[in-house]
Amino acid sequence: MKIPPIAALLLALTMAGCVKKEISDPEKLSTATTTQGVVSAAAVQPVRSEALLAMQCYNNAFYNQYGTYGPSFKAYYYSDVTRTGRMDFWRQAEAIETLIDAYTINNDADLRNKIVYLYNGMRDAYGLLWTSNTFNDDVIWGALMCVRAFLITNDGGMKDMAKNNFDMVWNRAWDNNLGGGLWWTTANNTKNACVNAPAAICAMYLYQVTGDVNYRNKAKMITDWMVSRLYTSATGEVKGAINAAGTITEGSRSYTQGTFIGACSMLHNAYPSANFKAMGQKAMDYTKNNMCNAQGLLPDEYDCDDCQGFKAIFARWACRFVKDHNLQSTYAAWLNYNAAEAWTYRNTNGLMWGQWWRRTPDSYLNSFETTSGVAMMNGVWLF
Template identity: 30%
Template sequence: MKKIFYILLTCLFITVMGCSKGSENKPPAAKPVDPPTTADPTFTAADATTAYTAFNRYYYNTAKKLYYSTTQQDGLGAIWTQAIYWDMAMNVYERTNDPAQLTLVNDIYQGGFDQYDGYNWDNTTTWFIYDDMMWWVMALARANQMTGNQVYLQKAIAGFNRVWNGSYDAVNGGMFWDFQHSGKNACINYPTVIAAMRLYKLTGDASYLTKAKSIYVWAKTNLMDANGRIADHKIGNNAPGYEDYTYNQGTAIGAAMALYNETKDEAYLSDAKLAADYTKTKMGANGILPAEGDFNEQGVLKVIFAQYIMQLITDGKQTQYLDWVKTNINTGWNNRDKERNLTWRNYALAAPRGVMQSYESSSIVTFMQLYFKK
């Protein structure tokens, strides 16, 4: 995944932008707009449709069947984020049951097929890091659950096997995030648990359940502290590198919920609540999730968090988080660019009216679909 990562170099950690083909230039500051007032209405299901329609209007490339990176529509978004947008499309279909939306879900698969060498997991130019693959494996497995298309399942199985065989540390446990095995990050370990559990449910192959439990134990031991804070990475025998990212909190919740749903072991549910509580009380300000992503791909992180906090609320019946989620959605939606109906990564501020990224416009849209999902 194109994200901040850490490498060990001459006994020092050097922070760099990892696996990136270059950050996009940040546009000039947009003109300020008036902030929302307390009279702004609460978002509705119709607003969820409006938000998604606007997102597709400004970001969906109908020819490529994938998403642009910015409103300028001059290049596609990063490979891993396309899998996240595919998840968004599936959320919309689950909310609406609209046949046209199911067509779009299948179209996005085809867009990825055409753009990424037919999901050839052995192409080390297209796929250059393990977690990029795993985001797609997760989405492919979910698409099979939704559509029954066996091609999606076979692609998911092949991708999971490719990542497992190259990433898993059979000696010390855990998953390496990159081909060079420089470290083990939350962004590969927790998604591996989620993907394995989806494949277990789809195939009945108990080896996936065994792998999910194994990676979860490693991740909980090495990446989660007693307060539910998730470390971004662990390099060798060094202490975990704690950086607060909503997607790491989210996938930790998702992994715990996947195992809880299968085993009904309350320990997993407790872990999920602990990670959610940390996010709610320690990240962001005044009950609003952190902005994340200053014109970079981190703008998509809250999309991933949205997916799994809503699972905790619905599957785990932890409705104590619902008002918090609702406040975030309402704040972000009321602060949208009302001319374009595009939302922004910083929910607490009025959205800019200039060039925006699909990454930073995506999380409120996803939250809204999940909030109203049937």
Template identity: 25%
Template sequence: MLVLFLKSNQLIVATILVPLSTLFLVNISNPLEVKAATEWSEEYDATEGKLHNVAVENSEAGYFGNGYIASWNGNGQFVQLEVSVPSAGAYTFVFNYSAAAGSATRYLSVNSEVVIEEVRFSGTGSWGDWQTTYVKDVYLTSGVNTITLGFDSAKGSTNWLNYDSLIVKEPSEKQSVEWDLKEEAELAQQSLEDNFWDNETSMFRNQYPDDEENNRFHYWWLAHGIDTLMDGYERTGNSQYIDKATALYAAVKERNGRDIRNDFYDDMLWMALALQRLHQFTNDPEHEQAVFTLWEDIKTGWSNEYGGGIAWNKSQLDYKNTPSNAPAVILATRLYQNYGNDEDLQWAKKIYNWLTDTLVDPTNGFVWDGINRTGDGKIDKEWEFTYNQGVYIGASVELYQVTGEEKYLNSAVRTANTAKNIFSNHNHIIYEGGSGDGGLFKGILVRYVTDLVKVDPSQEQLAQWIVDNAKNVWKKVKLVPEILFGSSWEGKNRLPIELSQQLSGVMLMEHAAQLEPIILKQTTSSLEEHIANYQENNQLDKVLAKKLSNQVKQANDHLDKGRLKQAVNHLELFKKHLEKGLDKGAITNKVYKAIQEILNKSL
């Protein structure tokens, strides 16, 4: 292994090699992809930059150029590249890296100005497992720009990182994902069927490509399989989703020894929630009875040790965690809504109060995992999972809906915003990876953030967060015909893809499709209100106001009929009228900027 060690006080300057210019061709692998398009791009070898207190290695294969930057985990270390672009404007940076020690962060500066304090590099499987992360909308001046990636703990820099190369490219609108994700959601569901469904067993396989030796029975994954199929049915009304969900339930029960119960209270809760939804559409008494059977068994997990709470499993009744309590609140509340049994509502409140008092950080609403896992009464505060945030949000939303008490809604909003801040990278993409059971965690968060936005449409930023994640992931998964969602929603997929990971991806697309019309409706409502106010205060020409109002009205008409793309077209026309009005002096610059800011939330 060749390693170049640099003295801590020595600054090494290397001559910048002429970068490779490339034309990217986007291949078509499904009908939603864009025809081949060209875009300007140049790749720079990180080892050819100005290096300060870092080392150069070349022992791991697959790097670009002469090697890669390594031995990088201390203050004052940085890599500086001189990049040249053809014109001033916004560019996208793509960093090629590996991070086998876990997630790392670095600051990014352009021409000596820090533009992002924490660029996040998610952990990779090994030092030879090269991944990419990107930073979009970086403004560069025409000609040469100085790009620095550095370590400064005061800015939040952490952990070891190998840095291989930087690609600078023009953003391509042709590769963007358009509004109206219903078609993408359907393709995701189709992939779930084509690549995971087993007609012989009437169950989903554990992974793609299939491994016959990987025949473990994942009861709770399959519960989410039923739930995800119900998402497809509610979007389309296609009875094939109901048929498949019904067959899956029967197969799970058969595989489970003809008994729907098992030893894990959280598993049973997910099955009960899925079957509760299924029963709403089948009206099959067997599905209803299964929910009752599960609920009666789940309640036996409650004990007064550590103040209350439902245990995680039947062999460790003094270990209580969020996954076995927040979903119990959701189930109990929905049972109360369906049957009006006040005892179920009391159970929901009792469990919720214990959970909030025991496992929720009172300062920011962050939800901890559990208490007494290791038998010492300790709370697992270091176990930070999207899963726990999602189910607590769901529990809070359900109680708000049945009681109307604002405290529950406020708790849901606070936890959701905390989760967004903690689990998002510099591009607002949820960075939590996960294999095995962890593959489901992000999808669970998405499901219940969506429920929150449905009851409180003013949470536009949360809605946009989910939609942005969906569009970001889709740009990646659409490049292969199988439509596969892996562990990461940021970088490259690695085979095999587990069922848990695929289900999370399908949940993301289904729920983003539900949130899009809410975002657009909030935009049109805000535009209507502002146009009326500005016209009343003589800040907007009447003729222009009429043209703008007409476009908003037509956008709303299309939204009411579920035609999102047509609605967006009218908002684009609105934008053109607005720009012409500014040119003609029919609107002040201040009012123009205010309306444009509202419009930019959608366009």
């Protein structure tokens, strides 16, 4: 579907404030479902212009441009709708990744500018090398954001920031305890999927932008280790963490399923005989059939603030997996259904929280929980 001119869309934003459509609207998206984990073909893709609108509504609520950065500008996302402070480090990086997702689909100049300004805000707030952050996963999320931003802007500073911070984590977090893997924090207590899977993705991107095969090799080392310690071959479940004694301490989450899928997807072409595509598909099936409700709706994951935006990360890599491996007939209806549900239950300001089965409140919302719907709505336009 053709995107309407940007001027018209911005006018709609101004006049309507991203107002939720009435149920009787003819563009109301289908929520028809059948059995567990299987969504009917009637579940259609959201309107593409609304995917851009969803990102703009998010920016209206949370984006703050706060000064100059050399010849450019700097910005950050507020932590919530009260605009009392900035998002914390890793959630800020994931909100920028959501913006990158939206730019990838919409090629909108304003979104591209905001990627640059938000990146400048990260540099301004945290510097170039994040050694003081004891959470290795935080650093990896930031590095992944930087290398993806580099692919859009060709800004060498972004590539250097991604490379230097990935290298720092590798040097302090990889060892042969438990046969390999990256420690979650500098305390070296557990090795978690939330650092290893995104690190494998980041390493593959670094291989692409530097040509250094050592990054590709590290991506495979990380993923092979995850397969040996955290991946359940019989089901496709990706466990969340293993402690130094070799005991699994966390179960599956949507974002670790998603990043494992993303790592498998990126490694497949480099190692076509290593079964990565099949493992990624097994992880997709586990998420669809074992983590969703009877209608195929992804879990809320509202047990802590850090969990509330996990579905954004799943959407990012699951949708790309479908595109890269032409699996639309298997997964498109399911993912489209989730995007449709998120948008159906948006609030007056066009924001979508992570509970896609009831209306998003107009009162308090944080800026991490509201990334999930935006990422899913834009993600389904990859395929």
